[in-house]
Amino acid sequence: MKYELFYWPTIQGRGEFVRLALEEAGVPYIDVARKRNGMAAMMAAMKGDAKPAFAPPFLKAGTLTVAQTANILLFLGARHGLAPRAEAGRLWAHQLQLSIADLINEVHDTHHPIATTLYYEDQKKEAKRRAADFIAHRIPKFFDYFERVLQEPGRRGGFMVGARLSYVDLSLFQVVEGLRYAFPNAMRRLEPGYPGLITLHDKVALRPNLAAYLASTRRIPFNEDGIFRHYRALDPR
Amino acid sequence: MKYELFYWPTIQGRGEFVRLALEEAGVPYIDVARKRNGMAAMMAAMKGDAKPAFAPPFLKAGTLTVAQTANILLFLGARHGLAPRAEAGRLWAHQLQLSIADLINEVHDTHHPIATTLYYEDQKKEAKRRAADFIAHRIPKFFDYFERVLQEPGRRGGFMVGARLSYVDLSLFQVVEGLRYAFPNAMRRLEPGYPGLITLHDKVALRPNLAAYLASTRRIPFNEDGIFRHYRALDPR
Structure with a gap:
């Protein structure tokens, strides 16, 4: 059985968190909507x-369909050693992932604070206000939290959960990548305050499977249709 | 061992989804922050x-602490028969709960579209635009989805997951209650289109444990500090 991932074919978006887990685990999968007639198949x-599913991404594994990004990672984490097996560790990894999901929702709303049914250009003034608050208060609040977890006394290996890499680390790699793309000026100012998080990001980027993926055409470049979008007006110097 | 729930003491908020599960299951718990010196204990x-935890609610069960509303329900669902035991059913219930979590985030943003650090009054104009879109597009999109699940051929008992009540049903009860409080005019127009969802709401309200809870002082009334807030400007006739 090959996994089938269903997600929008031209963006990283939420699907990318699933792609990273599949790539790191080295399991074969079909990115259905990127194939010929794939969008029709997804619909x-x-x-x-x-x-x-309420919305993509969703993953088919034989007769099972799993949707919601964090839920897919919960499923894959258990199957492919990307999360602890025991209940306490599994719940802790998932809890962290759900806080990442909250952050990702807030990233989306920096360019769409009023309505997803409107263009960015129709809510640009509101987006500027929301992005300014996001940079000033929300990135630091989330990063303080993740850094605190990484710096917890007794934590070994520099990973978020236990002593081994988990899907949480992969997702935080993507968060740093995405925020660097969307808010390069803000990130240049903020990053020195989060050495644990940046070290984690760099370590994940060097994993052989991940590095191969990132260098391949399977990795869709960031763009202004995804969640992490770069608009100069939202990232002042 | 008695569960200890940690959540803001004066609002229903996200903690209410956990309270409903604990009350329906009939398990004793301490709502810590509502006790004497409880806020200090929570901090x-x-x-x-x-x-x-990134934020309340979180639940202590002996030495285990679980945070993130949907994650707490995943934990309680398995322990107290509020979700299927088998993997497929457990993931399906959790998937639905995560879509409810997305809806709840959007409810919050109807009164805080720009920043949680600002008062509603400082973002009222933007809130009016966002709430109008939420009523016109987002409530119908989520309700269409939940109604479709309820009306799926072969579904028995009128519950969201399998043939028995789950935490998903309790959460949808709360969604309907909350939206009725926040947007009574909109809900009056919308409800006739969702007979399955309203029937489910009414059925949950009649569960003996739930009914006793709702009639007790443990149920905090809705108010304008919570997630579901009633502002007349956001709910035009």
Whole structure:
């Protein structure tokens, strides 16, 4: 059985957190919507399923369909050694992932504070206000939290959960990458305050499977249709 | 061992989804921050934990601390028969809960579209635009989805997951209650289109444990410090 990942074919978006886990685990998968007629296949899968997804991404594993990014990672983490096996560690990894999910929702709302049904240009003034607050208060609040977890006395290996890499580390790598793309000026100012997080990012980037993926055409470049978007007006010097 | 729930003492907020599960399951718990010196106890617990929560609610079960609302429900669901035991059903329930979490985030942003660090009054104009979009597009999109799940052919019992009540049903009860409080005019127009969802709400309200809880002083009334807030400007006739 090959996994089938269903996600928008032209963006990293939320699907990228799943792609990173599949790539690190080295398991074969089909990125369905990027294949010929793939969008039609994705739409049919969304319509036809008795346990439908509210939105992509969703993952088919044989007869099982799993949706919601953090839920897919919960599933893959247990199957491919990307999270602790025991209940306490599994819940702790998932808890961290759900806080990352909250951060990602807030990233999205920096360019869409009013409505996803409107263009960025139609809510640009509000986006500037929201992005300014996001940079001043929200990135530091989330980063303080992740850094605190990394700097907890007794933590070994520099990973977020236990002594081994988990999907949480992969997701935080992507958060740093994405925020660097969207808010390069803000990140230049903020990064020196978070040495643990940046070290983690750099370490994840060197994993052989990850490095190969990032250098491949499977890695879609960041762009202004995804979650992490670079608009100069939202990232003043 | 008695569970200890840590959440803001004067609002329903996200903690209410956990309270509903604990009440329906009939398990004893301490709502820590509502006790004498409870806020200080909550702050100390947040500071002192080696696996800290990003924010309340969090639940202590002996030596285990679990945070993030949906994650707490995943934990309680498995322990108290509020979710299927098998992996497929457990992931499906959690997937639905995470879509409810997304909806709840959007409810929050109807009154705080720009920044949680600002008062509603400082973002009222933006809130009016966001709430209008939320009522016109987002409530219908989420409700269409939940109704579709309820109306799926072969579904028995009128519950969201399997043939028995789960924490998903309790959470949807709370969503309907909250939206009725926040947007009574909008809900009056929308509800006739969602007979399955409203029937589910009414059925949950009649569960003996739930009904007793709702009639007790343990149920904090809705107010304008919580997630579901009623501002007349955001809910035009």
